[in-house]
Amino acid sequence: MNREDLLRSKEYWMVQVQNELYGVIENYMKKNNLNRTGFADKIGVSRGYVTQVLKGDFDHKISKLVELSLSVNKAPVVNFIDLDTFVKNDANNLTYEIYPIYREETISFANQKVNSKFYNSYTNLIPADETKVEAVLISSN
Amino acid sequence: MSKFVKRKIETINGKQHFFELVVLPENINLKNNDLKEVKGVWKQYEEDLEEKYKSSFRSLTAIMNRKANLQSLSKDKFRDITPTGEVIKEYEFKYQDLRAYGIKLPNEVLVILGGYKNKQTDDCRQFRALKAKYLESIKTT
Numbered sequence: 001m002n003r004e005d006l007l008r009s010k011e012y013w014m015v016q017v018q019n020e021l022y023g024v025i026e027n028y029m030k031k032n033n034l035n036r037t038g039f040a041d042k043i044g045v046s047r048g049y050v051t052q053v054l055k056g057d058f059d060h061k062i063s064k065l066v067e068l069s070l071s072v073n074k075a076p077v078v079n080f081i082d083l084d085t086f087v088k089n090d091a092n093n094l095t096y097e098i099y100p101i102y103r104e105e106t107i108s109f110a111n112q113k114v115n116s117k118f119y120n121s122y123t124n125l126i127p128a129d130e131t132k133v134e135a136v137l138i139s140s141n
Numbered sequence: 142m143s144k145f146v147k148r149k150i151e152t153i154n155g156k157q158h159f160f161e162l163v164v165l166p167e168n169i170n171l172k173n174n175d176l177k178e179v180k181g182v183w184k185q186y187e188e189d190l191e192e193k194y195k196s197s198f199r200s201l202t203a204i205m206n207r208k209a210n211l212q213s214l215s216k217d218k219f220r221d222i223t224p225t226g227e228v229i230k231e232y233e234f235k236y237q238d239l240r241a242y243g244i245k246l247p248n249e250v251l252v253i254l255g256g257y258k259n260k261q262t263d264d265c266r267q268f269r270a271l272k273a274k275y276l277e278s279i280k281t282t
Contacts, residue, residue: 003154011196
């Protein structure tokens with residue numbers, strides 16, 4: 001098995017999700033001074049269920065994953081990244097982080113809705129040529 | 142005295158490097174580039190695994206990859222098994238029936254043995270014997 005095989009395997013991604021979930025719950029329990037029983041009582045599940053999650057063996061429904069996440073005050077932000085790109089970036093030691101960015105404004109231009117960031121960059125570069133804006137079209141009515 | 146070299150485990154990539162121990166045969170001719178032909182303990186472990194363990198092996202590697210990236214790991218998947226008084230830290234990685242044993246060196250983990258749940262006692266003994274031989278070999282070089 002090479003690195004690419006690993007990154008393309010189901011097992012790799014299961015381990016990521018299971019242990020990320022473990023991490024946020026473990027941190028929450030420490031921060032709130034809760035043991036497994038206390039945490040189970042707080043979120044209304046059995047102690048055995050919590051034990052399974054803390055073993056890094058969580059394999060339940062998406063709704064349970066979301067419930068658990070919300071119960072420890074975490075937003076379960078999900079991102080799907082093109083796998084070929086991910087593998088390629090990994091080979092170049094590029095990893096992924098989630099961070100907040102400002103919501104981009106969509107503005108009307110030439111009777112079409114375009115992304116303001118692209119509009120500004122394009123109009124700065126090619127101020128007189130409106131047709132070029134079509135290349136950065138986000139949506140149209 | 143046994144001779145060893147370390148080889149990077151290419152499937153694991155992170156902030157912390159993971160190496161596998163390569164035990165050199167006594168008759169090896171290093172001038173003939175024979176070293177390439179000698180498999181490390183991790184590669185050999187993977188090749189010797191029965192088909193039914195291949196999926197667990199991918200999970201185990203993913204767990205080690207998380208450790209390499211200093212990411213959260215369930216205590217059921219990774220634990221420090223260093224005996225009291227021992228200076229060089231010993232790690233055990235677990236996934237279902239599979240085990241990996243390694244030691245902590247500066248900014249790296251050296252995998253010394255791959256093992257099985259039902260052979261833990263024997264594997265641990267073999268791991269510590271190999272560890273002692275390796276540490277002795279680097280003391281004298």
